[in-house]
Amino acid sequence: MTKKRPQDLRSARWFAPDDLRSFGHRSRAMQMGLSREDWEGKPVIAILNTWSEAQPCHMHFRDRAEFIKKGILQAGGMPMEIPTHSLSESFLKPTSMLYRNLAAMDVEEQLRAHPVDGAVLMGGCDKSTPALVMGAVSAGLPFLYMPAGPMLRGNFAGQALGSGTDGWKYWDERRAGTITDEQWHGVEGGIARSYGHCMTMGTASTMTAIAEALGLCLPGASSIPAPDAGHQRMAAACGRRAVEMVWEDLTPDKVLTEAAVRNAVTVAMATGCSTNAIIHLIAMARRAGIALTLADLDAIGRTTPVIANVRPSGQGYLMEDFYYAGGLRALMKELGDKLHLGAITVTGRPIGEGLDEAQNFNPDVIRPLSNPVYHEGSLAVLKGNLAPDGAVIKPAAMTPDFYSHTGPALVADSYDELKAIVDDEHHPMTPDTVLVLRNAGPQGGPGMPEWGMLPMPRALLKQGHRDMVRLSDARMSGTSYGACILHVAPEAYIGGPLALLKTGDSVTLDVPGRRLDMEVSAQEIAARRAAWTPPPPRYERGYGAMFARHVEQADKGCDFDFLRTDYGGPAPEPEIH
Known part of the structure; x- marks a missing residue:
């Protein structure tokens, strides 16, 4: 591998020339107490930090940024910490998903516009991982991802x-x-006792596992608990490796290959992953020019059993248990030849290198393929006249009695209407009822909020029931569970078939057959469509209006259409003069 020369560094375009513009760059760097020795002939590494006082999962990132800086300095680079959107799952309303693409745009432009040669991305809470990766992939500079780590068990x-x-x-x-x-x-x-992201196999743990399986993390980094001292050492190692990646010119197109994406899907299915993973995986793959589809995801899921016995798909165990059982490397070793072990990672080496040395210290937490938690992957993709472009369900985390089910629909057009229904103990329904929420998709939500684990009706709870079939065009938290059909596409708000469903219509769910249908004739559906009136847009100005005009549907990853790789040419490097 040919090492990049100092004069070839991207940051040298800002700092090296003997002209007035670079005089300004150097003098302002010196204003901050830096000197030529800090940047001359050295890679400048951006540390994109999603720390915020509105982001409890990343409260340790001020400290971790210092360890990353230490590693960058140890390797002969210059750190440049840059704040970016924190995407707090807990506090951001109406939903963090509304702002994932905004954060991805922020990341892309921060990297493109600043005098940096490479980056360490600091994320962990649900949407931060895909936003950081999507933006950095589009920017095209060498980068690696430093995961926040799960919090301690509650x-x-x-x-x-x-x-x-x-x-x-x-x-x-x-x-x-x-x-x-x-x-x-x-x-x-007692449920959230430390900094770090959710310690179940929710969206956060799923997405950090996916980042490692994509080859974007240092080996074993994705499941280190946030308070563990090993997490600080890993942060410093990220800084050192980022400098080396710049000299090696190890850009994301060399890591994010089709083989890497298939590895990520396989690992996601084996972990009992969040349903949100489907949307984010598709979006990240498409940013890399890889046309991942729902059919691809379902096919891999059919042959990849769930082997991580971690809640909510598993029983009893949490991410601390998973880490001490051997973590993601042990799980990948159990998967064996289901993975493309030659895929290159940010280490510059194949993902399978050293995997034989990984140990599984607890085969009840990380199961062998011969004794899975669930015989197929975590997620299943459904299609039918209610979801011609697809819907998603998590069979591993639902009551098996509902795998094949037909029942009458009970439809709510808004979350407030749904709440009134489920809190009314006298509202007519039975355990066979299919509870439906619509107008909660990408445009209808707006932003596709996590309303998809519809609350169980109070009357059924008091009768002892804890699950029923629930259907929506919304998402649900990766920590959720139950017979919840999600991501119905096209969504109701833009006229998808879900908009035409009526209370009392029979709905059939067939998980083994991957079907979702309303038992209504094609002629009746056509008549209802002719009578349907589109609702007004949720937003008429600002970012919300841009979101509504450009967001794609769930089966396409909910990215903006103008951020696809096939939308025009690549963005140019900024002019320095």
């Missing part, structure tokens, strides 16, 4: 709590009247 009354998953469970029990207010408050205070 605790209440001697029981381990899983973030999100146990919140939903105990909320249902409270609504059913089986726990007290005092117990509920105990859960509230």
Whole structure:
């Protein structure tokens, strides 16, 4: 491999020339206390930091940025920390998904516009991983991803709590009247005990595992618990490796190949992944020019069993258990030849290198293929006259009784209407009812909020039921569970067939057959379509209006159409004069 020369560094365009413009760049760098020795002949490494006081999952990132800087300096580079959108899953409304593409645009433009040669991306909370990767892939500079790491397991009354998953469970029990207010408050205070992202196999843990499987992390980095001292050492190692990647010119197109994407899908399915992974995987792959489809995802899922026994798909265990059992490298070793072991990672070496040395210390947490948690992958893609472009369900985390089910639809056009239905103990329904929420997709939500784990009706909870078939064009938290059909495409708000469903219509779910249909004749559907009136746009100005005009549907990854690789030519390098 030919090493890049100092004069070939991208940052040298800003700092090296003997002209007035570069005089300005150098003098302003010196204004910050830097000197020529800091940048001359050295790669400048951007540290894109998603720290924010509105982002509890990344509260340790101020400290981790310092370790990354240490690693960059150790390797002979110059660090440049740049803040970017934090995408707080907890506090950002109406939904963080509305702003994923905004954050991705921010990342792309930050890297393109500044005098940097490479980057370390700091993320972890749900949408931060895909946003950072999407933007950095489009920018095209060498980068690697530093995951936030999962928080410590929760605790209440001697029981381990899983973030999100146990919140939903105990909320249902409270609504059913089986726990007290005092117990509920105990859960509230014990479910999130440290910085770091959710410690269940929700969207955050899923996406960091996917980043490692794509080859974008240092080996074994994705599941180190956030408070573990090993996480600080990993941060420093990220800084050192980023400098080396610049000299090697290891750009993302050499890492994000079709083989890497297939590895990521396989690993996602084996972990019992979040349903959100489908949307983000498609979006990230398309940024790299790889046409990943729902059919590809379903095909890989058919032959990849769930082997990570971690909530919500698994029973009992959490990400700390997964890490101490051997982490993602142990899981990948169990997958063996299901992976493309020759795919190159940010190390510059094949992802399979050293995998034989990985150890599985607890085969109940990381199962062998011969004893899976679930015989197929975590997710299944459904199609039919209700979802001609696809819908998603998580069979590994639902009651098997509903794998094949037909029941009458009970339709709500808004979340407020849904809440009124599920809180009305006298509303007519049975356990066979298919509860439906529509107008909650990319445009209808707006931003496709995580409303898809529709609340169980209070009346059914009090009868002892804890699952039913629920259907929407929304997403759900990766920590959620149940017989929830999600991401129906096209969404109702733009006239997808879900907009034409009526209360009382029979809906058939066939998970083995991958079907989702309303038992309504084609003639009746055509008549309803002719009578349907499009609703007004959710936004008429600002970012929301841009989102509504350009966001693609869930089966295309919900990216903006103008950010696809086939939309015009590549963005030019900025003029320096």
